Structure formats: C-alpha cells, structure tokens
Amino acid sequence: MSIQSNLLEITSTLPAHVTLVAVSKTKPVPDLMEAYNAGQRIFGENKIQEMEAKHAEMPKDIEWHMIGHVQTNKVKYMATFVSLVHGVDSLKLLAEINKQAKKNNRVIDCLLQMHIAEEETKFGMDENELDELLASEEFKQLENIKVTGLMGMATFTEDENQIRKEFTHLKTVFDVLSSKPETRNLKPVTLSMGMSGDYNIAIGCGSTMVRIGSSIFGHR
Numbered sequence: 429m430s431i432q433s434n435l436l437e438i439t440s441t442l443p444a445h446v447t448l449v450a451v452s453k454t455k456p457v458p459d460l461m462e463a464y465n466a467g468q469r470i471f472g473e474n475k476i477q478e479m480e481a482k483h484a485e486m487p488k489d490i491e492w493h494m495i496g497h498v499q500t501n502k503v504k505y506m507a508t509f510v511s512l513v514h515g516v517d518s519l520k521l522l523a524e525i526n527k528q529a530k531k532n533n534r535v536i537d538c539l540l541q542m543h544i545a546e547e548e549t550k551f552g553m554d555e556n557e558l559d560e561l562l563a564s565e566e567f568k569q570l571e572n573i574k575v576t577g578l579m580g581m582a583t584f585t586e587d588e589n590q591i592r593k594e595f596t597h598l599k600t601v602f603d604v605l606s607s608k609p610e611t612r613n614l615k616p617v618t619l620s621m622g623m624s625g626d627y628n629i630a631i632g633c634g635s636t637m638v639r640i641g642s643s644i645f646g647h648r
C-alpha cells in the first residue's frame with residue numbers, strides 16, 4: 429500500500445467534522461511530500477527540531493502541529509510557525525508559549541492535554557489541575573495563546589471497552605469546558621483524540637481531530 433492510497437482510504441471514511449493530522453514523526457520529507465501531493469495539509473510532529481527542519485524544507489501552506497511533549501526551552505524554535513500545540517499540560521509551559529508568541533506578534537492555539545489513561549507514563553493533567561489552571565489569574569492575563577480544546581491518549585490496550593471509557597470521560601470533560609462562557613483566550617472547539625489503533629472508537633466518542641501516523645506512513 430502506498431502512502432497516497434492509505435491516506436485516501438482514511439480520509440474517505442472520516443466524517444466531515446473530523447480533522448486529520450497526519451503524524452509524520454521520524455519519516456523523511458519525500459514521504460511527507462507524497463501525502464502533501466495527495467492533498468494533506470496538516471502534519472503532526474513530536475520533536476521541535478525535526479518539525480522545524482521539515483517546515484523549512486516543505487511548502488508553506490502546511491499547518492504544523494506539535495503533538496509531543498514540549499520542553500519550555502525549545503518553544504522558541506517553533507513559535508514563528510506552529511499552528512497548534514496539542515500537548516500543553518502546565519501553566520508554566522503555556523506561559524512560555526505565550527511569551528514566545530508575543531515576541532513574534534502571534535496568538536498560538538493550544539490544546540490542554542488531559543491524563544485519561546491508566547498508565548502512569550503518559551503526560552497530562554487531571555480535572556482539578558485543569559480547573560486550577562483555567563481559574564488562575566496568570567492564565568487570564570495570557571494574551572498571546574488561545575486554548576482551543578483538549579487532547580488525550582487512551583491506554584495502549586486491546587480492551588475496546590477500556591478505551592471507550594477513557595475517551596468518553598475526556599468528552600465529558602470537554603463538554604463541561606465548552607459549556608462555560610468563552611473568554612479572550614479560551615474557546616474550546618477541538619477535541620483531539622484517536623490514533624491509528626483507536627481513531628474509530630475516538631470518533632464514536634466525539635473526537636473532532638484524529639492524529640494518525642503508522643496507518644498512513646507505515647511502521648516507524
């Protein structure tokens with residue numbers, strides 16, 4: 429199967445309200461260009477320097493999404509061009525993104541990452557941490573970021589019921605968040621959940637953005 433046919437097979441089954449992020453981490457530029465030439469314009473990377481290098485080399489109408497864990501000292505390398513940062517799980521990181529966005533006269537969209545899996549290793553906040561962050565004075569002062577939704581990863585398991593339970597939980601948190609009045613820097617419209625192995629379950633649970641890598645580009 430070619431990258432192009434994998435991509436077209438997936439996009440043909442996605443509902444219209446679901447956005448596809450093609451996760452191209454570790455893959456070389458010619459692979460990404462094959463997806464680009466098949467029409468894909470949103471790419472997700474998990475390492476800032478790798479994303480920066482690909483951004484420099486590739487067409488400028490691509491939206492670059494940072495889907496990995498971000499170290500605060502590296503935010504400056506993506507602040508000029510990144511479209512959406514999926515993995516924000518602390519006020520400290522949000523404040524640094526705000527600072528670098530301001531230097532570039534931009535507002536950078538961010539998703540707050542929630543911890544929904546059973547595994548301890550996955551990053552993300554719990555609901556109390558989310559509430560605390562959003563209620564803080566410091567958050568309210570941030571003018572160069574906008575929180576446009578939530579992101580989460582389910583437990584890596586064959587147990588579909590477990591996965592469904594975790595995605596449903598995240599959807600509930602998202603619904604509570606989106607029922608609050610919008611503010612200048614909080615406008616939750618995006619729920620990023622679902623990868624190659626579980627995106628159909630995620631869509632069934634209310635995902636609006638899926639991050640798919642290996643089903644498009646092959647195994648890493």
Ligand SMILES: *Cc1c(COP(=O)(O)O)cnc(C)c1O
Nearest residue numbers: 451495623624625639640641642
């Ligand atoms: C790698 C990665 C993906 C894509 O994983 P696949 O199983 O290859 O589809 C999605 N989200 C995040 C956060 C990732 O790191």
